[in-house]
Amino acid sequence: MNKTSSRSINTITFFNILSTVILQGLAFFTAPIFSRLLGQSNYGIYSVYSTWVSIIAIVLPLQAHSAFAVAKATFPKERQEEYQSSAISLAVTAYVILSVPVFLISLALGADSFYITAMLAHGLGSCLIAALQYKFIFEYDAFRNFVLTISVSISGILLSLLLVLISEPQDNYKGRIAGISLTYFIAGIFAYFYIFRKGRRFFSREFWRFTLPITVPTIFHLLANILIAQSDRLMIDGMLGSADAGVYSLAVNFTVVISAIYSALNNAWVPFYYDYTKNDDKESIRIHSRNYLELYTIITCGFMLLSGEVYALFGGEAFASGSIYIPALAAGTFFMFLYSFPVNFEFYHKKTGLIAAVTVSAAVCNIILNYFLIGLYGVMGAVIATIISYILQFSFHYISAKYIIGKDFPYSLTSFAPWIVCTAVCCAASYLLDGLWLIRWLVGFALGVYCVIRILKRRSIF
DSSP states (O other): OOOOHHHHHHHHHHHHHHHHEEEEHHHHHHHHHHHHHHHHHHHHHHHHHHHHHHHHHHHEEEEGGGHHHHOOOOOOHHGGGHHHHHHHHHHHHHHHHHHHHHHHHHHHOOOOOHHHHHHHHHHHHHHHHHHHHEEEEEEETTHHHHHHHHHHHHHHHHHHHHHHHHHHHGGTTHHHHHHHHHHHHHHHHHHHHHHHHHHOOOHHHHHHHHHHHHHHHHHHHHHHHHHHHHHHHHHHHHTHHHHHHHHHHHHHHHHHHHHHHHHHHHHHHHHHHHHHTTTTOOHHHHHHHHHHHHHHHOOOOOOOHHHHHHHHHHGGGGGGGGGHHHHHHHHHHHHHHHHHHHHHHHHHHHHHHHHHHHHHHHHHHHHHHHHHHHHHHHHHHHHHHHHHHHHHHHHHHHHHIIIIIOOOOOHHHHHHHHHHHHHHHHHHHHHHHTTHHHHHHHHHHHHHHHHHHHHHHHTTTO
């Protein structure tokens, strides 16, 4: 790897991780503030609102921006901005057209017009901001992506806080909704014109026909992932009660830390991986993939070993029983990380239909497993179901990439086996050494030192 490439990966990864740390910190410190200001009922309304926004932002824009990566590998450099402006215009056109029946049907069903308007504005802003983030990611512009992400997040929090404080207590959820919706909508409009001004192309039959077959199946993939993430909580609530669901949910939210780190690392890795693939640079893929696997394995193992004491401070006495779920949930997240390797390969080869089919299959398996395992083992049954579902998802995607697509998939099972074994051993050790915190922390510290030495020695995070 040349020095320029090494510096680029390090810079991008640094800003991605920094933004992740800041965003997680903001979420950690502001969640109790808003929960206390809103109260249980109003906070619940906002939580449901957020779920609907995440679904709308996936479905209505047809995920047009998700083809930016494939377009970069398909069209020449001089046509990239033209493609991006046309693809984002497709997203806006689809969103506006589909918003009309959503709005009218919601009103007919008795929904609050403020609630629906804010939700649609928020969803549009979210997808447009995501498009600009994708543009920055695949143009290796980590600093602008960092500034955009942090600016929008902080602005949304501050405006929401102000509007909540000046709202009537009985409906101050409207202040929270209005603040975040207005911030995302304004930032989204800026994002659209920023992209469009660069390419100045609204409609292109070539670009729209290229985009839709790739992005429409992606909708089902993303919705299925939401289903995998949410179905266990809903089923625990229905089968065991809200108290168990609350403890489990907090444990899951705690493990979001390493999920967020995975997202940050993957955003840095994918643009380089696509470039290496396009140039048939198998040696770079082999070297950097091994470094990437080693890095995330160490992060996961360290998290498992240190999580018990940190979670006790995070959750407090009322949620202390949730600590038993965290190492196993982290193991499940590790398999979510592993499945990104075949998924990135599938996406590069435009096989989003396969991706969607596999993820939907895993979501169905997750629901079935939850039903039987929660009945047998309680909350731990949901944890086991989550791990099995992610293992199945990784297995299905691996088979798809290796044997259905083929085309020189650069990974064998032996590429992943050592890291799976290391993670399994650390997961077991976290339980076996539960009361021996000093040993766990010393091992975690040793892993951290080893990781830093390895990075310094190769002068590259990957």
